[in-house]
Amino acid sequence: MDNTIVATHDIHAEEHHHAALPQHRHHFETAEQQREAGTFGMWLFLLTEIMFFGGLFFAYLLYRNWYNPAFVAGSNQLSIPLGTANTAILITSGFFMALGVWAAEVRKRGLLVIFLLLTNLFGLIFLGIKGVEYTEKFEKHHVPGASFDISEFVNPPLNPKTHKPIEEPLSPDMAQKTQVFFSLYFAMTGMHALHMVIGIVLLTWLTVRAYRGDFSSGYVAPIENFGLYWHFVDIVWIFLFPLLYLINRHPGT
């Protein structure tokens, strides 16, 4: 005998009221519930990402506190113009992503594809500039490891006009600690760049699907949720940029 619960409940009439969208999954009661669940899941995933980056930020704050002179000298090595340009580029990319979500919601296929392509393009430019910055660090032996070179921090180059060091020289012991700065610099920006790469791969796939018209009939959840992810990656950079590039540069000069 089948004692399935609630014989009193009469929903036979409205049964199979779903199937409004082909993407509707059977285990959700309504498309609305499916969309809410997807967005909620994405936010939770971003929460895990915050904790993931949180470990790195925690390490950064700790060591910055301990080895402040080394961190100041280290951050003076980073290029503000390139960092600023990258910030602007990433925000632009995020802007196009937001436009993309709008285009999906108003079901404009062509615009959606264009905005996604622009998002992707600016993301790639960001990575390109990041690559330029990394190359410079390689050339100057500022990549942590056996070939790490502290001479520039112990004997900073002289200013051609004043013939004084352009920067406060560090003791060899403290100069060693710049390696901690660059370790964290590469770990943090590298982890961020990895998230960008994953994002770009996903975005390419979404662009193909958008071109096929998957998101032109009111089913916009993947675009929306990817937008959340992409904005999250932007926000991580918004925190990384001041922490690594800006704060406390050139004290005393």
Add this chain to the structure above:
Amino acid sequence: MSTTSSTIVNLPDQRTATIPKKNYINAEDGLLSWLLTGDHKRIAMLYLISITFFFFIGGIFAGLIRLELLTPQPDLVASDTYNKLFSMHGIIMVFLFLVPSVPATVGNFLMPIMIGAKDLAFPKINLLSWYLYVVGGIMTLAALVLGGVDTGWTFTTPLSTHYVNTHVVTAGLAIFVAGFSSIFTGLNFIVTIHRMRAPGMTWFRMPLFVWSNYAASIMMVLGTPVLAITLVLVVLERTIHIGVFDPSLGGDPLLFQHLFWFYSHPAVYIMILPGMGVISEIISTFSRKRVFGYTAVAFSSVAIAVFGFFVWEHHMFIMGVSNYSALVFSLLTMLVAVPSAIKVFNWSFTLQKGSITFETPMLYAFAFIGLFTIGGLTGVFLAALGMDIHLTETYFIVAHFHYVMVGGMLMAFLGGVHFWWPKMTGRMYPESISKLSAVTSFIGFNLTFMPQFILGYLGMPRRYHAYPAEYQVLNVLSTAGATVLGIGFLMPLIYLTWSLKYGAIAGNNPWQATGLEWQIQSPPLTENFIETPVIDYEAYDYEWLAKKTEQEVTTVG
């Protein structure tokens, strides 16, 4: 209802019960239909098989450890082999068995049914989580086959980054991958509980099993990513020599400890909370009573999840943290005992004046309550700073966390598997032999780990393969106990497999329990419910069940 005899598996519809023609097991055929399934019940079974496999691998290591410790001399294995044995035992048991044990198996199977949903919110992510688990497991096995790891399960730096020459990178990445499997399970559970409850299933009508899995999921989602980034840094430090934890470059090994225990202490609650949920269900069912203080028990799960995040430093009292922070963490650690005690007292009050029967799951639940109480109380000893300095890194610690993890969680896991076995497979396990196995495990467990409390108190350090001769008697007792325990764990493997084919047919509700999962057929349909249930009664409402049964008898008659 004829519940006068010692067991309640003798209701009229039990004798005439048949396996339903259509259920989730025979819905589709072929291996691929299992490997590509989105059905939470099938994924739960996949998990059950894989974690059982890893449990026995980890168990073999435990057996070898106990065998080596039979004699004071290092005679069975070399010292570095011994290091690898306990490391692999810890890694496999913690990350590949205990963390996914209840949530990924019975939790995966029952959580959607208990709240009246057709599936978890994200079936594909659920399947992905199992594949990540399998990849993590295979990578762990690879680390093992390639030569093992000998850092202990904690991957302590700078040992793991600079001194040992074993497969830390492989094992670390394995745990990284397996960690994502647990993140996705937790994420899926939280979204499902928030968004997929059936009409009328309010938060305070949910079974306590769902509450405790919810609390554990929050910890998985917030804690595991921190472990992930920590392991990434260890791997980077080993491979490209960045200097985050390396003292010679200015890094701080203590930072590793902070980050690692920020996950790994909550992980203890990730492991125990779902087990507590199982116990609430079992105790209520076999006392025929609503869980005493339902709201308190529900909130104590959440309280454990919150407090659990603020006690991690008690693993580091002897590692040079400041005395003042040690004081604060000592106090906070003792506070965790409060919600745990709330649970134990409420289970005890549930038993009071209940109509108690002693089926196998109930025996496991009793074992849980007793052993977990011992494990929890010795935890309070260790939270006291002076005591901790004396006892830390001794066998007292080993005994303490085995009382919580094996005596607590493993008993709860076995209790849960027995309790829901009829629902999962449609067949009963053999009752008398399973009672024997529960008692055997209980005796074997106490024989194994009670002597270790004494050994630790006397000063025998953990993680050594040799020891002074005066400790031998207690070590022999412990090894003897481990043998009994091993038999106790092997028996369920054998008779549960046997029961898949030859077990008595269970029927829908062999325990006459109130949970939503017992109101549907066993094994359930792929979509769980024919109609979406509407809940208009509280959890564990035995009067509602009695009325419902009466009505059914009259309609049929």
